[in-house]
Amino acid sequence: MATATPQIVDDVHAGPHHPSHLQHHFVSSQQQFEASKLGIWLFLMTEILLFSGLFVAYTVFRTWYPESFDAASATLDASLGGLNTIVLLASSFTVALSIHMAQRDNQRAVFINLVITVILGAAFMVIKGIEYTAKFEGGAYPGGFFDPHGHHYGHLANVPYAAQFFSVYFLMTGLHGVHVLVGMGIITWMAIRTHRGEFSSSYYTPIEITGLYWHLVDIIWIFLFPLLYLI
Amino acid sequence: MAQVSRTAHEEGHHHIVPVKTLVIVFAALVCLTVLTYAASRVDLGHYNIPVALAIAIVKALLVVTFFMALKYDSPTNRLVFVMGLVFVAIFLSFTLLDMYFRGDVSNVDPETIRDMQLQEETVKARMPTAPAAPAVTDSSAGAAQTTAPHTAPAE
Numbered sequence: 496m497a498t499a500t501p502q503i504v505d506d507v508h509a510g511p512h513h514p515s516h517l518q519h520h521f522v523s524s525q526q527q528f529e530a531s532k533l534g535i536w537l538f539l540m541t542e543i544l545l546f547s548g549l550f551v552a553y554t555v556f557r558t559w560y561p562e563s564f565d566a567a568s569a570t571l572d573a574s575l576g577g578l579n580t581i582v583l584l585a586s587s588f589t590v591a592l593s594i595h596m597a598q599r600d601n602q603r604a605v606f607i608n609l610v611i612t613v614i615l616g617a618a619f620m621v622i623k624g625i626e627y628t629a630k631f632e633g634g635a636y637p638g639g640f641f642d643p644h645g646h647h648y649g650h651l652a653n654v655p656y657a658a659q660f661f662s663v664y665f666l667m668t669g670l671h672g673v674h675v676l677v678g679m680g681i682i683t684w685m686a687i688r689t690h691r692g693e694f695s696s697s698y699y700t701p702i703e704i705t706g707l708y709w710h711l712v713d714i715i716w717i718f719l720f721p722l723l724y725l726i
Numbered sequence: 727m728a729q730v731s732r733t734a735h736e737e738g739h740h741h742i743v744p745v746k747t748l749v750i751v752f753a754a755l756v757c758l759t760v761l762t763y764a765a766s767r768v769d770l771g772h773y774n775i776p777v778a779l780a781i782a783i784v785k786a787l788l789v790v791t792f793f794m795a796l797k798y799d800s801p802t803n804r805l806v807f808v809m810g811l812v813f814v815a816i817f818l819s820f821t822l823l824d825m826y827f828r829g830d831v832s833n834v835d836p837e838t839i840r841d842m843q844l845q846e847e848t849v850k851a852r853m854p855t856a857p858a859a860p861a862v863t864d865s866s867a868g869a870a871q872t873t874a875p876h877t878a879p880a881e
Contacts (some may be wrong), residue, residue: 528740529800536803540810547814551821556823577763581756588752591743591793598742710794714786720759721778725766 496538516698528700535704539619539711542674546715549667553722556663560656567660568723570635570648574625576724578715579622583675586615590682590706597699602689605702609686612709617678623672628663647663666725671719681705741798751792758785 502699514524536550557564557652633648635641643651655673685705688694694702755766762781769779791797829839 516734521770529802532801533797536806540806540813543810543814544817547817548813551818554818555821555825558822573763573766577759578761583756584752584759587789587793588748591748592745595743595748597746598740707794710789713793714789717785717789718782721762721766721782724780725762 498649506517511536514697518607524697528703531700531704532707533709539707542711542715544669546667549663549670550718550722553663553666553667556656556659557710558634559661560659563654564575564660565658566654567651567657567664568726569722571664572629573724574624575622576720577701579619582615582619583716584636586612586619589615590709592695594699594703594706597689597694597702598696600696602694603695605699606686609682609689609702613679616682619675620679621669635661637665638645667719667723671715673717677704678709678712682709741795743792743795743798747792751788755785755788758788 517524517527521530579681583645587613589608593605593612596602596604596608618675630648633645635648635651638658641661643649643657683704685702688701738804762778763776765781767776790807796807826840827838833839835842
């Protein structure tokens, strides 16, 4: 500590208000907060690039086989997809509310909003599960496992490259679903830490960056819904 | 307002997005979702895809601007976000350029190689004896994509 510039030592470590959450390699809470946010934004960009690989694959396959994609896309239930969009948007809203409440030092409201978010995430996965089950029963598996039968999917057997659509569908929604599950886990952890009273309006960085991650998962679904279900 | 800015100052300039703003943004997002669903039920011809994408982009911008509060965030984070989008644009546009114009750099014909291949396929499809459509069971397998006619390199 003696190696640091004298006035910084005074500011941070010698003062009576040195907060317990502040790590030694940061000058101030504000600097620590901004470093964390820059870190999560960089991570979110790698996430966008990860998903962009699938979006590019979708664009290329769709350009090659527009009729096959139209026919296969028509078998998806746009109402369930739309419902899931609203569910995920609502969960984004509750996360944004929880951060607002954290800034206002209302820990009880933070906890309630985080719990609602996890419940909405679970509702999203249940609806997704209903959709997947219907597809598995109709043999609408991805790639080489594609074996459509029954009145809903049977006609796809005569559509060339329809399997390609379901490969893209399961990869995109599957990878997104994994992100939702991870997010639910982290938000549960945040709710527990809020309940323990670890956060306040002067330190809520973990909730803030968890929220940013959850919003990104929401944004990816905002694009998946029209691309897969509507057009 | 004065209370908000004073609180923000005490906490190190963190901007607090008001609940009212959050509610309005959420309502707008739900309305846009209903709108995009309704628009997809109407046949707009070639405009269905641009309309759906435009609505999705507006929704994503609303989430980024207000829910993620990038509007009130540091310029560094905005730069990171914009650079991410730039790289996605490069990824998508160069892949599509390759798809549409592969081999055309040395092509002296007025038509692109892809157009010529598409015309060849149309002609083949009209001939009753030609194996126009690939067998369905084969095409279902993943191997089909490597032998897809559009991808055949022009060289």
